[in-house]
Amino acid sequence: MSNFNNNPYLAHIFIYPIKSLDGIWIPQSTILDSGALTYDRQWAIFDDNDRFVNGKRNNKIYQLRTSFNTQVTQVFLQVEGSKEKIEFNLQTERKEIEVFLSDFLGFSVHLKENKITGFPDDTNASGPTIISTATIEAIANWFPNIEFAEIRRRLRANLEINGVPAFWEDQLFANQNQWVNFRIGQINFQGINPCQRCIVPTKNSQTGEVTNNFQSQFITKRKDTLPPWVNPSQFNHFYRVSVNTKIVDSALDKVLKVGDKIEIIGVG
The missing domain is CATH 2.40.33.20 (PK beta-barrel domain-like)
Known part of the structure; x- marks a missing residue:
């Protein structure tokens, strides 16, 4: 290599x-x-206490597979081991993404965006x-x-x-x-x-x-x-x-x- x-x-x-x-x-x-690099850590998942939901605190995060289109306007979410891959628009379907993530994680979460610095x-x-x-x-x-x-x-x-x-x-x-x-x-x-x-x-x-x-x-x-x-x-x-x-x-x-x-x- x-x-x-x-x-x-x-x-x-x-x-x-x-x-x-x-x-x-x-x-x-x-x-x-x-x-920062454009699109890098542009979005982040937060709980109702405004804390990051990440792999440090939540192991279920590791079971989520994500991919994106070339323009990074669409995200494809898939649970590890599942054949179902669901597509969302990162700008117009933010609420739908939050519902998917909340259902998967088992508690309410919010997807925030920072186009200036990322997170x-x-x-x-x-x-x-x-x-x-x-x-x-x-x-x-x-x-x-x-x-x-x-x-x-x-x-x-x-x-x-x-x-x-x-x-x-x-x-x-x-x-x-x-x-x-x-x-x-x-x-x-x-x-x-x-x-x-x-x-x-x-x-x-x-x-x-x-x-x-x-x-x-x-x-x-x-x-x-x-x-x-x-x-x-x-x-x-x-x-x-x-x-x-x-x-x-x-x-x-x-x-x-x-x-x-x-x-x-x-x-x-």
């Missing part, structure tokens, strides 16, 4: 239109003025998350019973880099209160910190079943395999992988494309 030619390039772009549900691969993406996990680093293909492969090797594609689904990164060794992306952050400037295609980024993982990667992405000892095994292997370019000051613990980013200046209407070259500029 990986091609180590020391010539990093953008190999894949993934967006997750409804936060916590399945992602989709896209060949290119425009950038919102906030720095990022880290509001201080609201750009796309970055990981390398080789990193996903390395982590899959730590867990012989988990396939590469499943590790990719669990980590839910937006941008995947090829042409580099595992954990190359750890060069994209510096000390706390510093950042690394880099460019993908025509778009300038700042690498902020290694992403702190939650309980989600410990669970099967399609069933919610917990993988025993996933977090402890991950921490041990991550610590043991830290490459020399890693800045340890950002690791208060080793349950971290992928890089949180910000967009440096307005990238509105600029396009990020698969195949774009990646260049590290320096520490800011």
Whole structure:
């Protein structure tokens, strides 16, 4: 899968239109003025107490399969194991989607939309998350019973880099209160910190079943395999992988494309 030619390039772009549900691969993406990818986490599910309904708190979320049309105007919802796939319009059938989700989850939920920033996990680093293909492969090797594609689904990164060794992306952050400037295609980024993982990667992405000892095994292997370019000051613990980013200046209407070259500029 990986091609180590020391010539990093953008190999894949993934967006997750409804936060916590399945992602989709896209060949290119425009950038919102906030720095987020268009349509990424644009919608999110909330309960009546205005709390996110996600895989951290609700295992039934993992049993929902979602797909979208090319324009991301239609969503297709399907319960894992069912042959029935139901289509909804994300703008005109919001109430119908809420009824479907409420019936499935067993409590009242609401689907909210934010076209400006989406619903990022880290509001201080609201750009796309970055990981390398080789990193996903390395982590899959730590867990012989988990396939590469499943590790990719669990980590839910937006941008995947090829042409580099595992954990190359750890060069994209510096000390706390510093950042690394880099460019993908025509778009300038700042690498902020290694992403702190939650309980989600410990669970099967399609069933919610917990993988025993996933977090402890991950921490041990991550610590043991830290490459020399890693800045340890950002690791208060080793349950971290992928890089949180910000967009440096307005990238509105600029396009990020698969195949774009990646260049590290320096520490800011």
